[in-house]
Amino acid sequence: MLKQIEGSRAVAEAVAASRPQVICAYPITPQTHIVEALGAMVKKGELNAAFLNVESEFAAMSAVIGAAATGARAYTATASQGLLYMSEAVYNAAGLGLPIVMTVANRAIGAPINIWNDHSDAMSQRDAGWIQLYAETNQEAADLHVQAFKLAEQLSNPVMVCMDGFLLTHASERVDVPEQDQVDVFLPSYEPRQVLDPDDPVSIGAMVGPEAFTEVRFLAHERMRQALDLIPDVAADFRQWFGRDSGGLVKPYRTDDAELVVVALGSVLGTVKDAVDELRAEGIRVGALGITTFRPFPVQAVRAALDGDHRLRRVVVLERALAPGSGGIVTADLRAALTHETVNGTIIDTVVTGLGGRPVTKKSLRQLLGRAVLGDLPEFSFLDLNTGLVEAELARMRATRRSGPSAENLLRDLG
């Protein structure tokens, strides 16, 4: 049903329509509105689920692990520090093969503490064995949750739905919220692959030594790779029942004859597409590639979008997170996915943007892409960096070797 609705709320309603049986809530900005909405629904009797107010995110993930192992459909949400705090359990859930769905309302990770949006939280868990889906819009965020349950349960693998904190969670816009009867048709009830049942007891969570651990990990990898086939199927299913495109592996935008393609994840794609349209209108052959499924990394889909077109000369990867001392994260996966020829024949530049909630404006993007087209972009750079400030700080550090956190020093300089 079409509603003017806050993103968090839309997600809550979509999740509720998916009939979760156990919901665990621990508050962290900017996910709070999701769990609050779900809590209210449960309390009013609109949603028949157990709503557990737990004492930490670690407990939240642990509790949904227990619930999923018992055969209940389980859900939780977190962000940033919370995701890190539950990291041990995040890996555990994937290792045990439990079909948990979790919303990550992407937020920067401290120190320094920062409550605004970037992708560093989800990126830190990219190797945990969860499927990672990045929503571009609130519509997609809502839809991805419904698809996520189906995906998770078919694969017996947990799924993380990422949506940009504040930019999506707290934005009120038009969303066609999936309705109960639609979801009931699309999403069957949970049939666990393995379950804790006193009448058919098993021991779940054995200790596995060198003789078999590699094989277990291989199978986990295989499971993730199976998702590459399953995700498009689920998206196709969704289109059939809901009448719209949502999800999938990648979203190419005007890439067919592009000489420059911008690769990005999440809500920034909206701004990117606006910039692409403006540049196209000026005759510049620019396109965008949105990566919806970041894990497993959709190698074939990315190649299909970028490989084999000799007109493509440049790729600019917009990173919403940073690997300090190393550089880009998505870039590395991208390079590994592309063929030798493409990598050698195409210039790939990494631009780190929007860290800690700094807005990525159309104006900045246009400037950036303009320089990129002219070949005037370093291989690795930060968008809208206050170069004067950092150069002054670096000079001061060289001069005085002052101890203390650099953030404090910076703030002092900023006055």
Next chain:
Amino acid sequence: MDKPFAITLDPGSSRANHTGAWRTERPVYVSLLPPCNNACPAGENIQQWLYHAEEGGQPAYEAAWRQIMADNPFPAIMGRVCYRPCEAACNRGQVDVAVGINSVERFLGDQAIEQGWTMPLPPGGTAPRTPRDDGAPVAAAPTGKRVLVVGAGPSGLSAAYHLTRLGHAVTIKDAGSEPGGMMRYGIPKYRLPRDILDAEINRILDMGVKLELNTRVTDLLSEPVVPLGDDPLYPPMSARPGLIAKSAIVSGPSARTTPPASSQEERFDAVFLAVGAHIGKRAYIPAGDSARIMDAVSMLHGVEDGEQPMLGRRVAVYGGGNTAMDAARTARRLGASEAVVVYRRTRDRMPAHDIEVEEALEEGITMRWLSTVKHADAGSLTIEKMRLDDTGFPQPTGEFEELAADCLVLALGQDADLAVLDGVPDVTFSGGTVDVGPDLMTGHPGIFAGGDMVPAERTVTVAIGHGKKAARAIDAWLHGTSHNAEYHNVYNTAYNTVPKHDLAAYEGLNTWYYSDAPAAVRPKLAAARRIGTFDEVTGGLDASTAVFEARRCLSCGNCFGCDNCYGSCPDNAIIKTGPAGYEIDYDYCKGCAICVTECPCGAMTMVPEEP
């Protein structure tokens, strides 16, 4: 369920891992010798009959009684006169108070009499002989052997009982007019009621024992060899020579002292002598003409015969043994207003058992320690005071005093009348008793002896034990030259004692598990009531108290089914095979020894694992 590889496992799959391979030592169940069994002169399997009695109820009491009867045919008597070395040895005594074994034995003995339980006659069947230790009827084929028992006291009757169970034909000859020996003529009624005594003696006689009273055996002679035939069912018994016994009827008051007139001869294959020690020792005490001196043994015998000895008002008993106590207490009951025991040493040196002394004191008997009698006159005695020297030996002090006494009863010990062995070759004597080997056989083959006439502690229980031991030795001796291999396997053909199991020491127990349970006490007649009658002084326990008392038994060294081992194994490596049956599952036992440590009764031990 589609279990993910390695993450999820099927229940109980660890049983594929045989952790028994870790062991360096293994637990085993053992059966040790309980100290009570070890201490019992009659060799009763006390732990086992208490085990039965604990269950409560008639079938259990009967099973317990039959277990006693396997070794000792006189439980009701034991429960009244035995000095209970078992209780002195009882490990429970180191926890709180020893188990009242004697009380329970009495209860069971009395139950048997009340319920009329009997030992069956040996049937004339052809079943092979096996020794049975549990009192079950021995289906013993008659062996055709005849055994003579001389003396119908506890030793003789016990021998007769066991010999009969083993299939032999037994004849008892006793010079007295009633069977029982010292049980009747030495132990007063207030300790052992005569109906009890008669019941237990008759039960033996009813098994087919031939009893000839008023018959004295005068001589024993060897007979020439008489070989028997060759029959597979009755394998050739020994070609040992038998014995000819000459005996004669005696009767009347002088029966004990007058040699018999006529005599008859009978042939026996073996003889067990148990004539006891009925002659009171007489010390030389200077006495005036009208001094009244008698010996305790004769006095007690006379009382039993219905005589009324002339004791007077004040009676002095000279001596410190059990007989002295009995004499003093009897004197009181016969009307003496005072009875004083004169003893040359001190209480702790008295041979009399504590129980006897206690009861005597309760009845107002007084004791004169460190005193000897120097002179006896009508109405008074001259006493010399003694003192103990460094070695504990009493020495005269030269101080004298007078003690008013109408009568002096001497209880200075007893001698055996060994005349029956006069002229028997190869028999030796020492200290007034006849020498016997560990099998209770005298120097002469085929002649065995036991009870007070052999060197031993002189108690009814010891005598009963001798009777059992002699019966088995006689049985083995009679089979001595058998050529039948089956016999050799089934029973000792020469008298060998089976090596005893290790003793179940207190240190091997884990007494934590036994409930706090104070000992049951038998009711006693008040002292004032006691001295006026010959009614039994000590009462018995009722059923619930007897069961309670039996359950206080720690079952030292023998499993009694507490399930502790089964419950305390961290590896679930003990299998329960029955109500009190367990097996170690050595596939999984890691040898941690918790079961051994937590076994309350020490019926488990660790042994090194075989290499």
Next chain:
Amino acid sequence: MSYERIKFYQTGSFAAGNRLLPEDLRSVQSSDTRANTLTCGHRACQGCGEALGARYALDAVMRATKGKLIAVNATGCLEVFSTPFPETSWQIAWLHSLFGNAPAVASGVAAALKAMGRPHIRVVAQGGDGGTVDIGMGCLSGLFERGDDVLYICYDNQAYMNTGVQRSGATPPAARTATTPAVGSEPGNTFGQGKNVPLIAMAHEIPYVATATVADLRDLEYKATRAMDFHGARYLHILVPCPLGWGSKPGDTIKVARLATESGLFPVFEAEAGQVVSAAPIRHQVPVTDYLRLQARYAHLFHPQERTEVIARLQAAADRNIARFGLRRRQTKEDHPERPLLPLAATDHTPGER
């Protein structure tokens, strides 16, 4: 309601069973139809107290719940020795997740069962002292505060045994561990406040808290069974000696646990809704040295010379427990009213649904 020991004059009161006791008065362990929740073939050390305690507690719970049980286990000795691929010794539905999250996982299991309409299936969470007292404390407190329907059992062997005997918040003073070695001027663990988790559990006023040891099987079974009479969060703290870590003989495991209670160092009691309702009286009190001498982790208190002042402090701690919990005699309602030691239940408390 407090534990009324059955009086069976022989061994029925304290031993696992007795051939003369009626079946319903024997312990669960004495029965050959006991669940054997933890069966043979596990890799626990010889004489492991935790293996024993786990079977004791869970077999009792299995009987009380008629086999409708799911167990959640923290990482630790119990989990490692029972489920090394490809073998598991568990015969029940069992889940192991992480070290510090067993209470939270169990909360999730309980919530799922409720949501799925299967509340007759009960949940037990279990872990060692490390997983309970230290790293699991946050989740444990959350479980208590929410009152989720879980029985949490802590098997306390007083150190991180599985990783090689390192000190935990439950390690008693003066004990040697790998991280509190017996060297220097103050060998062994320092004397500190200690962390008394049973009292912490009581402070949450959950329906039922109890302590027990492997030395008193009947008491432990009673408590495990009693705990299942309640719904809501319940806590059972069981002392389980570790021969390896404590340096005691494998065969002495039960004996050492017994001495811990008989000396007063480990009080055995029950509490309902935050108030002590019963304490098991000491049967034959022993000085703490009887207990300490059996364990090499305290050997430095006796060699090369006896450290009398340290021993005296330990004795004082034991005496305090005895006074505080009234361990010299059984606490009943008939006791002198002016002598309550810890707050007693004033009236008969009927446990109800939380």
